[in-house]
Amino acid sequence: MSLSEGYVEHLKELLDGIGHITVRRMFGGAGVYCDGFIFAFLDEDVLYLKTDEPGRAPFEAEGMGPFTYESKDGPIQTFSYYRAPERLLDDPDDLRAWVYRALAISKRDATAKAKRKSAHVAKEKKTPSSAMPKTEKRARRKPARS
Numbered sequence: 001m002s003l004s005e006g007y008v009e010h011l012k013e014l015l016d017g018i019g020h021i022t023v024r025r026m027f028g029g030a031g032v033y034c035d036g037f038i039f040a041f042l043d044e045d046v047l048y049l050k051t052d053e054p055g056r057a058p059f060e061a062e063g064m065g066p067f068t069y070e071s072k073d074g075p076i077q078t079f080s081y082y083r084a085p086e087r088l089l090d091d092p093d094d095l096r097a098w099v100y101r102a103l104a105i106s107k108r109d110a111t112a113k114a115k116r117k118s119a120h121v122a123k124e125k126k127t128p129s130s131a132m133p134k135t136e137k138r139a140r141r142k143p144a145r146s
Helices: 005-014 056-061 086-090 092-125 134-140
Strands: 021-026 029-034 037-043 046-050 066-071 074-083
Touching: 005 021, 005 037, 005 086, 037 066, 037 092, 046 092, 056 074, 086 092
Parallel strands: none
Antiparallel strands: 021 029, 029 037, 037 046, 046 074, 066 074
16 A cells, blocks of 8 residues: 555645645555544545445446455455545546535534533433442532531
């Protein structure tokens, strides 16, 4: 797996104006972020955009498939990222439309994850005193008046 700096720079130029674009190398490729939200993955100078089940149709209509990598057990497909059509690199306006969809999915997923996490934390805070160790129960009691 390799990724050329020229490809990364070209992509950043195409995405100029969308937001603060950063590229972080990972797993031999790179994650592409806009304002802290990951919306794309780069591998072998190929762009993969984040999608969801309803969003797969435009990718599949253009013959694009999910990102696939090799594991010790064979190929693994990740259905969260689909290969972007090559033609998008020649049409910045169309590329931006696809990127905005990927970014919206990324933000929605991040919001849902944060809500699940805060609900879990809130649930932990509501632990009934019967489930607490005796030392914690005593600490919760009001001090006796003298």
